[in-house]
Amino acid sequence: MSKIRIPDIEHLLPRPTPRVSRETIAYHEAGHVLVSHYYRREVLFATLDERGGQGPENHVQFQPNRALEGLLRRSGDPRQLWPEALHQTQITVRILFGGPAAQALHQRIPFEQVDGGSDYQMAMRSLLALETLRMRHRELAGVDLRHRQPAALDDLAGDARRILERAENRPYLTRIANRLMQGGAIEREEVHDLLADMPVADPLRDIRRQLARPRPRND
Numbered sequence: 001m002s003k004i005r006i007p008d009i010e011h012l013l014p015r016p017t018p019r020v021s022r023e024t025i026a027y028h029e030a031g032h033v034l035v036s037h038y039y040r041r042e043v044l045f046a047t048l049d050e051r052g053g054q055g056p057e058n059h060v061q062f063q064p065n066r067a068l069e070g071l072l073r074r075s076g077d078p079r080q081l082w083p084e085a086l087h088q089t090q091i092t093v094r095i096l097f098g099g100p101a102a103q104a105l106h107q108r109i110p111f112e113q114v115d116g117g118s119d120y121q122m123a124m125r126s127l128l129a130l131e132t133l134r135m136r137h138r139e140l141a142g143v144d145l146r147h148r149q150p151a152a153l154d155d156l157a158g159d160a161r162r163i164l165e166r167a168e169n170r171p172y173l174t175r176i177a178n179r180l181m182q183g184g185a186i187e188r189e190e191v192h193d194l195l196a197d198m199p200v201a202d203p204l205r206d207i208r209r210q211l212a213r214p215r216p217r218n219d
Helices: 022-038 066-073 078-107 118-134 152-165 167-183 188-194 203-212
Strands: 043-047 059-062 185-187
Touching: 022 043, 022 059, 022 078, 022 152, 022 167, 043 167, 043 188, 066 078, 066 118, 078 118, 078 152, 078 167, 118 152, 152 167, 167 185, 167 188, 185 188
Parallel strands: none
Antiparallel strands: 043 059, 043 185
């Protein structure tokens, strides 16, 4: 009787996610909080699993992208709504990358070695959702398409990393992470208190910086 030959399928099986400490998860969630606050997107709440597990109990909820919702509802001229929808979607992606960036900083490892998991997926889906919505409007054929550039995700991740790596922002990251480890959850009022004196983005400065950049070609 011939033996049954079992094919090598190990490479097809999902790899287990490396387990990290509760402290590391706290810094990950704190990264989302800090980047969201920096870009003036209000944090509604943040939670941390009291048992230290990796799952949905670790979560940061921030205000939704109102500009994108306005474009979806077509509440005005799409050409006038587009710049803010693009800007706010870029902020959403930076917030999502804030978690892995803070985790890399805390673990002292390269950003590329962090398993971003759902954060990376949601960041990509945010840009895809914006592009899908744009394609529904003929008026948006010639608008700024920087979200379609090959390096769009890398550039936005770099923005999040630079915010978290600033020496003046490190104490605020630790402050949020420690508070999550102590209490397991914080809400918007406490976030405001903990980050009250942290420098935040200057919208006019950001607009001037955007205008100074070469406009990408609309291929």
